[in-house]
Amino acid sequence: MRIKGVHYVLCRMELAAPIPLSCGSLTHRNFGLVRVETEGGITGWGETSINFPPWTYRERAATIEEGLAPLLEGEDASDVLRLRDKMVAATRPFTRMWSEGAIAQAISGVEMALWDARGKELSQPVASLLGGICRKEFDCYATGLRADDPVRGALDAINDGYRAVKIRVGFGDDKDIAVARAVREAIGPDIALLIDANQAFDLPRARKMIGLLGEVDPYWIEEPVLSDDFEAQARLRSEFPDIAFAWGENAFRLSHYRHVAEKGLADYLMPDPCRGGGMGTALDAARIANAEGLPVSAHHYGSDLGFAAMLHIMAACERSDLVLRDVAAAPLRDDIVVEDLVPVGGKVTLPDGPGLGVTPDEKVIAATQFKF
Structure with a gap:
C-alpha cells in the first residue's frame, strides 16, 4: 500500500x-x-x-x-x-x-x-488497531454555548439531553463570575458545570478566579494558566486541593503528560488527536494518564472527521470520562462526513466501519x- x-x-x-x-x-x-x-x-x-x-x-x-x-x-x-x-x-x-x-x-x-x-x-476500526475497544458509548458535555446568552445555551443543551455543559471564561473577572453564577443557578445542582479559561490567567489572577469560581461547584476548571507553566500549576494544585483541574489540549510532548500525571497537577487529561502528534501519540498520553489513575477526556474542536478520531481514542482507553461536543452553530462541522455523529440524549456511539468509520462527503x- x-x-x-x-x-x-x-x-x-x-x-x-x-x-x-x-x-x-x-x-x-x-x-x-x-x-x-x-x-x-x-x-x-x-x-x-x-x-x-x-x-x-x-x-x-x-x-x-x-x-x-x-x-x-x-x-x-x-x-x-x-x-x-x-x-x-x-x-x-x-x-x-x-x-x-x-x-x-x-x-x-x-x-x-x-x-x-x-x-x-x-x-x-482504528480503535482495534490501537489496542482494542474498551467501550463504545460515551456521555458528552456541551461546549460552544451561545456567547450572547450562555444561560439560554446551557438550557438548550440540557433540553437536548446533555447532563454536562461547559462555559468559557477569560473575558473580565466580573463578567466571568456573573456568567458562572447565572448558569449554575439556571441549570441547578445536578448538571455538571465545566469551566474553560483557555490559558487566560496569570498566577495571581488564577488564584482569585479559582477561589470565586469554586462557589459554583465546577466539575473541573480547564487550563487556568499557560499549559506549560508547571510551576504555576503546582501552586494552584497545592492551594486548591478540592478543585479538579483539566489539562492537555495544548500539550505537544509526552514528557509533559508524564510530568503532569505523575505530579498530580491535573485530575483529567485531554489529549487531542488533531493537535498533539496524532492518534498514536494521543493514546500514549491517555495511557500515561490511566497508569496514574487519571481519567481521560480527549479533546477536539473541529469537524466531525476529527470527532470520530477522538471517539476512537476514548474507545481504546481503559479509563475515560466525558466526551467534548461542540454545539455552536456551525453546520459545516457536521456535514463534512456523511454519517450523523450528533449526540442523542447527550450520548454518542463510536462509529462502526473500518478506519475511522466515517465517510467524508x-x-x-x-x-x-x-x-x-
Whole structure:
C-alpha cells in the first residue's frame, strides 16, 4: 500500500456571529483535512487543528504539502508508527526555530489519515488497531454555548439531553463570575458545570478566579494558566486541593503528560488527536494518564472527521470520562462526513466501519473548499 500523494484540503465557512475566546475571536470555522492516497486505491482521511492563530490555515498548507508530503511519497502506508516517527525526526530541528505546536498539529492530520487507510486495508476500526475497544458509548458535555446568552445555551443543551455543559471564561473577572453564577443557578445542582479559561490567567489572577469560581461547584476548571507553566500549576494544585483541574489540549510532548500525571497537577487529561502528534501519540498520553489513575477526556474542536478520531481514542482507553461536543452553530462541522455523529440524549456511539468509520462527503468538501 504505497503512498501516492498527501494533500491538504481546507474547508471554510464564515460565521453569522464571531465566537469569542479569551485568546481571540473566530470569525470563520476552518477545517483542515488531510487526504492520503495510495497506489492500491485506498484513501485515508485525517484532520489537523487550524483554529489559532488566524493565519494557521495558510501555514498548514505549506507544512503538509511542502514539508511532510515529500517524506512519505513512495513509502508503505501500512507502517504508521514508523512514518510518524520519520515525520517527527525530520521536523524536530524546526521545533527549536519555529513552532512545536504547528508541526505537531500538521503531523497529527497526516498520521490520522494513515491510520484511517490502514484500518480500511485491514477492515478494522482504528480503535482495534490501537489496542482494542474498551467501550463504545460515551456521555458528552456541551461546549460552544451561545456567547450572547450562555444561560439560554446551557438550557438548550440540557433540553437536548446533555447532563454536562461547559462555559468559557477569560473575558473580565466580573463578567466571568456573573456568567458562572447565572448558569449554575439556571441549570441547578445536578448538571455538571465545566469551566474553560483557555490559558487566560496569570498566577495571581488564577488564584482569585479559582477561589470565586469554586462557589459554583465546577466539575473541573480547564487550563487556568499557560499549559506549560508547571510551576504555576503546582501552586494552584497545592492551594486548591478540592478543585479538579483539566489539562492537555495544548500539550505537544509526552514528557509533559508524564510530568503532569505523575505530579498530580491535573485530575483529567485531554489529549487531542488533531493537535498533539496524532492518534498514536494521543493514546500514549491517555495511557500515561490511566497508569496514574487519571481519567481521560480527549479533546477536539473541529469537524466531525476529527470527532470520530477522538471517539476512537476514548474507545481504546481503559479509563475515560466525558466526551467534548461542540454545539455552536456551525453546520459545516457536521456535514463534512456523511454519517450523523450528533449526540442523542447527550450520548454518542463510536462509529462502526473500518478506519475511522466515517465517510467524508466529497460534495460538501468540494463546495466549501478554499483554494489559495
